[in-house]
Amino acid sequence: MKRxxxxxxxxxxxxxxxAMPAFAQGAKQTVALTEINPMTLATGYRSSKLVGATxxxxxxxxxxxxxxxxxxxxxxxxxxVLSVGGxxxxxxxxxxxxxxxxxxxxxxxxxxxxxxxxxxxxPNYSYTY
Numbered sequence: 001m002k003r004x005x006x007x008x009x010x011x012x013x014x015x016x017x018x019a020m021p022a023f024a025q026g027a028k029q030t031v032a033l034t035e036i037n038p039m040t041l042a043t044g045y046r047s048s049k050l051v052g053a054t055x056x057x058x059x060x061x062x063x064x065x066x067x068x069x070x071x072x073x074x075x076x077x078x079x080x081v082l083s084v085g086g087x088x089x090x091x092x093x094x095x096x097x098x099x100x101x102x103x104x105x106x107x108x109x110x111x112x113x114x115x116x117x118x119x120x121x122x123p124n125y126s127y128t129y
Contacts, residue, residue, distance in 0.1 A: 050109065055082060055102065057114045064119055066102075066109065067094055082111075084119040095122040 047069045055064045068081040078099040086092025103110050111119075 045104070050080075053109050055114070056108045056110050058110065058112055060108070061115075063111065063114055063116045064095075069099060070096075081125060082119060084116060093120060094125040094127075095119050096125045097122075 050066050051068060053066050054062050055066060057063050064082040064084045066080055067083040070079045070081060072079075079096050080099045080102055081094050081096055083092045083094055097111065101111060103112065
């Protein structure tokens, strides 16, 4: 008798909990959507095409390569991580510049006023993740 009472109580509890709505935990999320003009995007560059690209200076000298692009949640400015120096991937230094400092001139990514020495003088950047 005691066992059947426990079984009935457990079944009633299971049915009652299944009938209750599930509530999400945490704060309700909201997303602000903004319409983007496709013509604006047509003037930009895909990150998949920039990463690995050679960076030249005004004199059309090869000064570095784009190693990565970083976008932070606090800044609206994307950053470019450039690799400078090294031989066969060894002893290269990573430095960071604002992506807006890079322009495309004659189909080449250009850092106006840049040189290998000026890039090597920047603080070394190391990935933290």
